[in-house]
Amino acid sequence: MDTARLQRSFTTVAAHGDELPLYFYSHLFLTHPETRPMFPPAMGGQRDRFVRALIEIVGKVHQVQAVVPYLQQLGRDHRKYGVTAGHYPVVGASLLATLEHFLADDWTPEVASDWAAAYDLVAKVMTNAAAEAEETAPAFWDAEVVGHERRGPGIAVVTVRTDQRLPYVPGQSVSVQSPLASRMWRYLSPANAPRTDNTLEFHVRAVDGGWVSPALVHATAKGDVLRLGPAVGNGLTLDEPSDADLLLLAGGTGLAPLRAIIEQLDGRRQRRNVDLYVGARTEDELYDLPALRQLQDRNRWLTVIPVVQRGFSPGLAIGEPARVAVGHRHWRGAEVYVCGSGEMVSTSLEVLATAGIDPQTVRRESYTYNGHAGSPVDLPQEARA
Ligand SMILES: Cc1cc2nc3c(=O)[nH]c(=O)nc-3n(C[C@H](O)[C@H](O)[C@H](O)COP(=O)(O)OP(=O)(O)OC[C@H]3O[C@@H](n4cnc5c(N)ncnc54)[C@H](O)[C@@H]3O)c2cc1C
Ligand code: HEM
Numbered sequence: 271m272d273t274a275r276l277q278r279s280f281t282t283v284a285a286h287g288d289e290l291p292l293y294f295y296s297h298l299f300l301t302h303p304e305t306r307p308m309f310p311p312a313m314g315g316q317r318d319r320f321v322r323a324l325i326e327i328v329g330k331v332h333q334v335q336a337v338v339p340y341l342q343q344l345g346r347d348h349r350k351y352g353v354t355a356g357h358y359p360v361v362g363a364s365l366l367a368t369l370e371h372f373l374a375d376d377w378t379p380e381v382a383s384d385w386a387a388a389y390d391l392v393a394k395v396m397t398n399a400a401a402e403a404e405e406t407a408p409a410f411w412d413a414e415v416v417g418h419e420r421r422g423p424g425i426a427v428v429t430v431r432t433d434q435r436l437p438y439v440p441g442q443s444v445s446v447q448s449p450l451a452s453r454m455w456r457y458l459s460p461a462n463a464p465r466t467d468n469t470l471e472f473h474v475r476a477v478d479g480g481w482v483s484p485a486l487v488h489a490t491a492k493g494d495v496l497r498l499g500p501a502v503g504n505g506l507t508l509d510e511p512s513d514a515d516l517l518l519l520a521g522g523t524g525l526a527p528l529r530a531i532i533e534q535l536d537g538r539r540q541r542r543n544v545d546l547y548v549g550a551r552t553e554d555e556l557y558d559l560p561a562l563r564q565l566q567d568r569n570r571w572l573t574v575i576p577v578v579q580r581g582f583s584p585g586l587a588i589g590e591p592a593r594v595a596v597g598h599r600h601w602r603g604a605e606v607y608v609c610g611s612g613e614m615v616s617t618s619l620e621v622l623a624t625a626g627i628d629p630q631t632v633r634r635e636s637y638t639y640n641g642h643a644g645s646p647v648d649l650p651q652e653a654r655a
Contacts, residue, residue, distance in 0.1 A: 273332035276384040280329025283372050290325065291318040293371055298364040305360065308351050310453045312481075324365060331388035338395055343502055345396030349409035350445065350455070350499040355401070358393040365389060403500075410447075411436045411498045416469060418491055421557035422550075424476040425523065426487040427461075430496055432468045438501030440464075440530035441508060441607075443635075445499035446472070450485035455499060459506075459609075459635075461526035461558075463533035470498075473523040473558065505635045506607055508534060514605045516544040519591040519618050521610020522551075524637060525558060528609055532565055532572060540571055547591035549577045549610070592618035596625040608634040 283290070295313065299306045327337065334341075369385055370377045413436075417429035438444065440463050445455040460470040476487035490496075506527045518528040525548050532544065550556045555578075562574045577587045577594045587594045592608070595601065606627060608618045615636045619629040 271331070271384050271387045272380070273384075275381060276329060276331065276388060279369070279373055279376060279381050279385075280325065282376060283325060283369055284322075284329070286372050288318075290368060290372065291321040294321045294324075294364055294368040297367050298361065301364065302360050305357065308353065308453070321368075324361075325369075328365070328385065328388045328392050331391055334391060334395075341392060341395040342399035343500075345399035346403040346407075346500055347445070347502060348396065349400055349403065350497075351453075352409075353400075355397045358397055362386070362389045362393060407437075407500065408434065410500075413470070413496045413498050415490060415492050415494045415496065417471075420487070422555045424487060425555065425557045426474050426476075426490075427557070428472045428474055428486055428490060430470055430472070430498075432470065432498060435464075435468055436470070436498060436501065438464060439504075439507045440534040441506035441527045442501040442503045443527070444470075444501050446482070446486075447497040447499075448482055448485045448490065449494065449496075450489055451481045454481050456482040457502070459527035459530070461529045463530055463536070471526075473526040475523045503635065506531070506609060506633055509605070512605065513541050514603060515542050515601070517595060517601050517604045517606045518544065518546040519595060519606070519608045519610075520546065520548045521591065521614030521618075522549070522555065522637075524608075524610030524614065524635070526609075527635065528607060529558065529562070529565075531607070532562075532569075535571075536565060536569060538569075543571050543573070544569075545573045545575065545595070547575045547577055547587075547595045549579070549591035549614070551579045552581050553578050553583050553586060590614070590617055590621065592621035596621055600625070602626055606632045608632055610637065612636040612638050 295309075327341070366382065366385060366389070370382070373381065411432040411434060413430035413432045415428060416431050417427070419427045421427055436444065438460060440460075443457040443459040446458045447453070447455050458472045458474065461473050462469075462471045472486075474483055474486045476484040508531055518531070520528045528546060532546065535544065546562065548556065548558075548562065556576050559574075559576060566572045566574045575587060575594065575598075576585075577589060577591045579589070582588070601622075606622060608615050610618075615634050619632060619634070622632060623629050
């Protein structure tokens, strides 16, 4: 396989943007209509992650070593869509047909064989990981809603109990599907450390014009059954053991994984200080302060600092969590975790950089949605060209 030739054709094809998924899906659904029900009813080029990711991953196969753990996770995760090993050649054929269409005269037998070999390699990593997971874990977990509490405008705390233990580490996320928005999976971060009763608490903000989050906040009740996928991500998981101080910056429901991390440390004696700056637009969006105060009361190492963007209330800092934090003290040497909207995360990184904290060292997660600009794949840094 000539990886330089493959990359050149990747660059040519990637320039076609939203036309790629449209062609790919038309080809897939015409040749294999049985795959249509695996995908969400409403699909559009802009919102697609799958096809762009597929082309990006396969086209950058020369970095495959760097993305093996990601591909293994992706393969395990694909079981929740009902994907089996037999689907891979089918998708591979539609991928090659799409590339042939857009590369036109550049689609030589050599280029065709490069792409076929690259796809097979990626598919093999994914199918092997899926086969291994088959032995130990279900494809998805059914989770009954056992608590639903509206807190503040457009925010709900949804507690579910899974039918079997769903293994995860604080800071990870799981994908969630509601019966009200069929086949649409969205990531949510458990706000608690794993519990023996198999309950998970989700903090959900209803996004304007969104499909899944308004359903979870406004139309979900106790007794409903959600479907959860396996836990993913290591961007926010804690590196232990460490004595370095922890600075946690949360924006809105970006609090959830950071609270799970605090729960992971709850009750432990430790030398380091943990400072949580929890940001919200207004005071009534500070939806979880009582639980945070309880954690603070139990743990001398924890300080919770609520921050609002606007308004005035005694005891509340005003501004962005990162700006308030760097105004309080120097954080050099601290481990910094940031979670919130894409905008909140990028502002935080800029502010931290001006305070001498290298953005590369900051652990972060952005609550982006499908269709958000940027890389469709959470490829590790070294694999981004
Ligand atoms: C790792 C991770 C963890 C997350 N954890 C949480 C969490 O704990 N809590 C939480 O509240 N959220 C979390 N999120 C965000 C969550 O996954 C969803 O993205 C969010 O809830 C919106 O989903 P939705 O289905 O309601 O909106 P979507 O239907 O995905 O729409 C989102 C927005 O996109 C707009 N939109 C729709 N179609 C298009 C289009 N074609 N082009 C452009 N824009 C369009 C909509 O108007 C809306 O404003 C997390 C995200 C990630 C990536
Ligand atoms: C090399 C092989 C493949 C790669 C690299 C790949 C990659 C991806 C990625 C990155 C996503 C987005 C996941 C997310 O949002 O978390 C995705 C979604 C999806 N993939 Fe794959 N995939 C592959 C093979 C397949 C196959 C064989 C099928 C079977 C038909 C399939 C069906 C799906 C479905 C149904 C979704 C969800 C789409 C949506 O929600 O809009 N994938 N894939």
